[in-house]
Amino acid sequence: LSFLLITATDLETDHIHKILKPLPNYKKILKTYNQSFTYYIGVLGEYCLVHIQSDMGSVSRGGSLTSITHAIQDWQPKAVIMIGIAFGLFSDKQAIGDVLISEAIIPYDNKRVGEVETISRSPIPPSGSILLNRFKNIKDWSFKLPDGNDAKTIPGHILSGESLVDNLAFKKELIKKYPNAKGGEMEGAGVFAASSIYNKEWIIVKGICDYGENKGENKEAFQKLAIESATSLCLHAFSSRIAFKDLGFIPLDSHQVKKNQIIRK
Numbered sequence: 001l002s003f004l005l006i007t008a009t010d011l012e013t014d015h016i017h018k019i020l021k022p023l024p025n026y027k028k029i030l031k032t033y034n035q036s037f038t039y040y041i042g043v044l045g046e047y048c049l050v051h052i053q054s055d056m057g058s059v060s061r062g063g064s065l066t067s068i069t070h071a072i073q074d075w076q077p078k079a080v081i082m083i084g085i086a087f088g089l090f091s092d093k094q095a096i097g098d099v100l101i102s103e104a105i106i107p108y109d110n111k112r113v114g115e116v117e118t119i120s121r122s123p124i125p126p127s128g129s130i131l132l133n134r135f136k137n138i139k140d141w142s143f144k145l146p147d148g149n150d151a152k153t154i155p156g157h158i159l160s161g162e163s164l165v166d167n168l169a170f171k172k173e174l175i176k177k178y179p180n181a182k183g184g185e186m187e188g189a190g191v192f193a194a195s196s197i198y199n200k201e202w203i204i205v206k207g208i209c210d211y212g213e214n215k216g217e218n219k220e221a222f223q224k225l226a227i228e229s230a231t232s233l234c235l236h237a238f239s240s241r242i243a244f245k246d247l248g249f250i251p252l253d254s255h256q257v258k259k260n261q262i263i264r265k
Contacts, residue, residue: 068191
């Protein structure tokens with residue numbers, strides 16, 4: 001298995017499964033289990049992967065930290081990629097459907113709350129250097145937005161916390177404290193923590209579905225557009241047979257996959 005793919009909502013999972021293909025000699029994506037975790041095994045682009053859906057957030061019982069830790073133990077993937085939806089910060093510079101690519105994660109919940117001021121105590125861990133380089137250097141990807149413009153990729157720092165942000169005042173506070181941030185989500189801190197334990201490269205790739213305020217009546221349509229854009233970018237990235245060789249990714253037809261070769265957990 002080349003990599004672990006993780007999502008956090010049913011919507012994200014549904015769209016991932018629309019673009020996953022079955023392994024050779026199988027008619028559909030494999031579904032298997034281990035303890036309280038469900039895994040899906042399929043093909044994205046040129047590579048075999050295992051997919052797991054976590055709960056929203058990093059630190060709940062089924063959150064990204066626990067889910068990824070168990071998945072790495074069970075499957076030993078070479079890298080971890082989280083795909084999904086996120087909030088942007090700047091409606092004048094970003095469009096719904098643009099894709100955030102994590103240069104680093106800012107776990108903003110880790111802080112010291114004093115009498116006078118609140119001080120962040122979080123590290124700002126960088127994403128995997130190879131994964132980041134490959135995603136930042138995608139130049140020939142195209143995904144049309146409803147207004148006719150192409151979606152953009154936006155590399156940068158991504159906020160990660162347990163709060164579902166839908167409040168202008170809170171968003172402004174985050175921007176003031178973290179001026180380099182481009183957007184935010186809820187699972188990235190767990191992705192970093194679990195991946196770093198096992199020295200795995202990781203990256204977050206999430207489409208912008210709102211701006212952290214007044215999600216409104218178009219919420220579902222915007223979320224659908226955001227995940228379609230993010231999945232399109234990932235499919236494009238992993239359609240290269242050579243881009244990820246330095247991570248040990250092997251194109252699927254370079255090693256025959258036969259029935260029963262995948263060990264069911």
